[in-house]
Amino acid sequence: MPCxxxxxxxxxxxxxxxxxxxxxxxxxxxxxxxxxxxxxxxEKLPNGDHMSLSVTVQNAExxxxxxxxxxxxxxxxxxxxxxKRKGAH
Amino acid sequence: xxxxLQYVIRRGGKPMNKQLYLQRLVLKLETHVSMPSAEREKxxxxxxxxxxxxxxxxxxxxxxxxxxxxxxxxxxxxxxxxVGDGARQILSLxxxxxxxxxxxxxxxxxxxxxxxxxxxxxxxxxxxxxxxxTRTSYRISEAFWRETLIEAxxxxxxxxxxxxxxxxxxxxxxxxxxxTKMTAIGLSDGVTCHLPLTQPEIADALGLSxxxxxxxxxxxxxxKLIRIRANRLTVLDWKGLCSLxxxxxxxxxxxxxAAKIASx
Numbered sequence: 001m002p003c004x005x006x007x008x009x010x011x012x013x014x015x016x017x018x019x020x021x022x023x024x025x026x027x028x029x030x031x032x033x034x035x036x037x038x039x040x041x042x043e044k045l046p047n048g049d050h051m052s053l054s055v056t057v058q059n060a061e062x063x064x065x066x067x068x069x070x071x072x073x074x075x076x077x078x079x080x081x082x083x084k085r086k087g088a089h
Numbered sequence: 090x091x092x093x094l095q096y097v098i099r100r101g102g103k104p105m106n107k108q109l110y111l112q113r114l115v116l117k118l119e120t121h122v123s124m125p126s127a128e129r130e131k132x133x134x135x136x137x138x139x140x141x142x143x144x145x146x147x148x149x150x151x152x153x154x155x156x157x158x159x160x161x162x163x164x165x166x167x168x169x170x171x172v173g174d175g176a177r178q179i180l181s182l183x184x185x186x187x188x189x190x191x192x193x194x195x196x197x198x199x200x201x202x203x204x205x206x207x208x209x210x211x212x213x214x215x216x217x218x219x220x221x222x223t224r225t226s227y228r229i230s231e232a233f234w235r236e237t238l239i240e241a242x243x244x245x246x247x248x249x250x251x252x253x254x255x256x257x258x259x260x261x262x263x264x265x266x267x268x269t270k271m272t273a274i275g276l277s278d279g280v281t282c283h284l285p286l287t288q289p290e291i292a293d294a295l296g297l298s299x300x301x302x303x304x305x306x307x308x309x310x311x312x313k314l315i316r317i318r319a320n321r322l323t324v325l326d327w328k329g330l331c332s333l334x335x336x337x338x339x340x341x342x343x344x345x346x347a348a349k350i351a352s353x
Contacts (some may be wrong), residue, residue: 006300019307021288021300032300039301043255 004029004065005058006036010044011051026059030066033057037070049074107137110162110185110212113274117186118232120273120347121239128228135222137212147204148211149190154197157213161187164209165285169293170201179294181243182206182267182286186274191233194219207285235342242340251296254335256305259295261334264315264322269338273347284322309333 001022008015023029033055040053050073057066111133118124118132139162142148148166149155159166161183168180168189180201183189190203194216205211223230246266250259267284271277286294292302309315314330316323324330327350331337338348 006304008304015304017304017307019303021303023299032298035298036300036304039256039298 003060004032006033007056007058008036008040009052009054009056010040020060026065029057029059030068033066033068037068041070041072045072049076107139107212108133110139110160110210111135111137113162113186114160114188116274117184118236120343121235122232123344124228124232128226128232131222131226131229135214136218137214140211140213142205142209142211144205144207144209147202149193149199149203151199151202153199155190155193155199155216156197157215158188158190158193158219159203160212160214161185161189162210162212164211165206166203166209166211167206167290167294168201168203177293178296179290181240181247182294184270184274184276188214188233188236191219192237194223194233206290239342242342246340256295256297256301257309258333258335259297260291260302260305261309261314261330262336263291263295264324265331265334265336265338266341268322268324269341269343269348269350272350273341273343279324279350280327281321281323283320284317285320 001024003020003022005017005020007017021032023032037053037055040055041051044051044053052069052071054067054069056064058064114135115124115129115132124132137160138157142164148159151170163185166183166187166189168183170178170180172178181189190199193199219233223233243266246262250262254262264284268277268279268282271282272279276282288303288306289299291306292299295302297305306317309330310317312329312333314324314326314333316325341348
């Protein structure tokens, strides 16, 4: 099975995967990247209202074959809101 | 001390020793309760049909009816279930001396599968023989009952892990549990042990994806809590690992002698 490397970025923090994981093909690697992103998101959720995560998949030849991003912005009701809909009852 | 897998290899081709394997059963039961010598003798007299298995081979499958139970003599065995989309959940890990399907004595149809993770030797014991033994000895009957209760306790702990612990904690917990159980049956010195699990297998036991599991395992190694090299787990910082794992060995209900870990 080919080896894929899953580098992650959490805000400014970059985590380089030097070991890699063996997976059947590119499609499995893309799915694995999305799965990883969802799992990391779940781990990070309680820590704040803003988050930006990304996973980059690199194949054994060094080519980046897939990038998946996730951005989260939580807004509390009492926080200032830029544009409020008018006329809603 | 040699690992049980090295032991399998070293014994390759030679006649297998039934008495030795039944002693492993006694040793396992005695990690939870001491046995009078008369009961030990009865256990050592159990009839055993030995079977050598490759890695990733089923011993008994979900849905099958069984008339015998299986003593793990050498190697690592797991209970597992396959869900609708083909993913595997490993439900429990079983070391030499375990009888993971002892409950089949009373519930004959398997509601999960039992299979090997490494090359293994198993000893098949007819239900009739186990039933006869439990009828002549309430101590042995209670010992088997206790085993199934402790199994349930381990399931509760795994449920807490999969439901509520973060991935690094789950992984660390599996290592703490594995080395504690290996130490109890004399296959580890409490610091280092043979860990013949692949990363996808660990991921299947913890309900994680392999990529997620690899990333978090790397973090645990970088924090210098453990070292894994050539299927050998070495604990570098037992307190740190237990703290990350939220590990308290009480749920394993080990006798004081069996519960000693050299690295405290």
